[in-house]
Amino acid sequence: MFDYLIVGAGFAGSVLAERLARVSNKKVLVIDKRPHIAGNAFDHYNEDGILVHKYGPHIFHTNSKDVFEYLGQFTEWRPYEHRVLASVDGQQVPMPINLDTINKLYGLNLTSFELDAWFESVAEKVDVIKTSEDVVVSKVGRELYDKFFKNYTRKQWGMDPSELDKSVTSRVPTRTNRDDRYFTDTYQAMPLHGFTKMFEKMLDHPNIKIMLNTDYHEIMDFIPFKEMIFTGPVDEYFDFKYGKLPYRSLEFKHETVHKEVFQPVAVVNYPNEQLYTRVTEFKYLTGQQHTKTSLVYEFPRAEGDPYYPVPKAENAELYNKYKKLAEETPNVHFVGRLATYKYYNMDQVVAQALTLHKKLTDKSKVAVAADGVDLLPKAVRAAFNGSSTKIGTHGKN
Ligand SMILES: Cc1cc2nc3c(=O)[nH]c(=O)nc-3n(C[C@H](O)[C@H](O)[C@H](O)COP(=O)(O)OP(=O)(O)OC[C@H]3O[C@@H](n4cnc5c(N)ncnc54)[C@H](O)[C@@H]3O)c2cc1C
Numbered sequence: 001m002f003d004y005l006i007v008g009a010g011f012a013g014s015v016l017a018e019r020l021a022r023v024s025n026k027k028v029l030v031i032d033k034r035p036h037i038a039g040n041a042f043d044h045y046n047e048d049g050i051l052v053h054k055y056g057p058h059i060f061h062t063n064s065k066d067v068f069e070y071l072g073q074f075t076e077w078r079p080y081e082h083r084v085l086a087s088v089d090g091q092q093v094p095m096p097i098n099l100d101t102i103n104k105l106y107g108l109n110l111t112s113f114e115l116d117a118w119f120e121s122v123a124e125k126v127d128v129i130k131t132s133e134d135v136v137v138s139k140v141g142r143e144l145y146d147k148f149f150k151n152y153t154r155k156q157w158g159m160d161p162s163e164l165d166k167s168v169t170s171r172v173p174t175r176t177n178r179d180d181r182y183f184t185d186t187y188q189a190m191p192l193h194g195f196t197k198m199f200e201k202m203l204d205h206p207n208i209k210i211m212l213n214t215d216y217h218e219i220m221d222f223i224p225f226k227e228m229i230f231t232g233p234v235d236e237y238f239d240f241k242y243g244k245l246p247y248r249s250l251e252f253k254h255e256t257v258h259k260e261v262f263q264p265v266a267v268v269n270y271p272n273e274q275l276y277t278r279v280t281e282f283k284y285l286t287g288q289q290h291t292k293t294s295l296v297y298e299f300p301r302a303e304g305d306p307y308y309p310v311p312k313a314e315n316a317e318l319y320n321k322y323k324k325l326a327e328e329t330p331n332v333h334f335v336g337r338l339a340t341y342k343y344y345n346m347d348q349v350v351a352q353a354l355t356l357h358k359k360l361t362d363k364s365k366v367a368v369a370a371d372g373v374d375l376l377p378k379a380v381r382a383a384f385n386g387s388s389t390k391i392g393t394h395g396k397n
Pocket of ligand 1: 038337
């Protein structure tokens with residue numbers, strides 16, 4: 001009998017498998033319907049021997065020392081600061097918008113102080129900021145909104161920014177200095193030998209068994225287990241009882257070209273003319289030396305694998321109904337981006353999984369105490385009765 005059946009071998013499932021096996025000495029079965037571990041962070045060497053990310057570029061960054069040190073047990077790190085350019089008006093300019101972006105785009109020679117005033121002069125007054133459009137036009141005005149955000153957001157989400165929650169564009173900062181790093185987190189690094197190698201080390205423990213190419217529906221009734229950790233889509237778990245939670249999907253077109261370098265930075269965004277949103281050149285992320293170079297083009301799609309929860313109020317309401325069901329389901333713990341219907345970065349999912357592990361350990365301590373002499377006051381025990389996850393939140397990007 002397994003102590004835990006873990007559905008999904010991405011960050012959420014693998015961190016919990018590792019902690020439960022190594023720290024709590026539990027017997028764990030991890031299953032995934034895909035033919036590999038590492039979930040969306042899966043990377044592999046392609047036919048030309050170049051390390052690529054199958055599901056689009058994954059860049060690790062965090063402000064959490066705990067998360068960084070935890071993962072550091074399973075990998076060495078390669079320092080990497082991510083840089084992005086946007087292709088606008090026939091030029092490639094820094095994104096997020098900074099001092100150089102504006103000077104290059106408009107042929108100006110502004111200083112940081114002058115740029116503040118410049119933004120103020122072009123910004124539109126918006127009384128209550130509700131939508132993604134409001135966020136941008138109130139900061140940088142309509143012209144930059146049109147050049148950098150409007151079509152990009154339309155492509156990415158299949159909706160006009162005026163229909164989308166403000167959270168979508170408020171993640172993208174605007175800078176008046178020349179800092180062209182995409183992220184400003186304290187820890188910015190990539191696993192030296194790739195994400196999949198890191199996951200292999202994490203899951204390498206005699207208490208952990210792994211089954212790939214397996215949907216949990218196929219084995220649920222045949223393999224005995226005490227508790228389940230579910231990191232798949234929460235609506236699927238409940239047979240879409242209240243309807244489907246909407247997701248935006250992507251199609252990835254991978255390509256290898258016969259030149260050493262293709263573009264000046266890891267990612268170039270295409271806000272306007274192209275059907276794809278961005279092009280990534282993997283060698284920047286991995287530091288690999290090779291005479292060829294591999295790229296991925298991202299085409300947003302309405303149908304396909306669930307990647308981005310669509311941030312609209314009605315979807316949050318629908319999710320809340322599933323969340324309630326999840327909270328009422330004994331011995332099943334819902335964790336990760338699909339099970340909690342939220343776009344989380346990798347570090348946030350690791351933090352969420354570590355928090356759940358702590359809660360499970362505390363809960364079993366309470367159970368042990370309850371078997372013998374109950375050392376804890378009733379109120380403390382009551383706090384451990386629910387089985388749903390509390391989210392450990394960390395810096396957003
Ligand atoms: C295009 C893209 C780019 C991203 N870039 C970054 C980035 O640069 N930096 C960053 O920090 N984060 C990034 N992320 C977010 C990152 O992918 C997630 O934070 C991370 O993958 C979440 O891990 P998870 O375990 O919750 O989910 P997943 O990695 O999706 O793992 C869930 C697993 O469950 C499995 N599963 C689902 N249903 C079933 C079932 N019925 N039976 C069995 N198995 C099942 C799936 O196959 C999957 O492997 C990006 C996401 C996307 C989509």
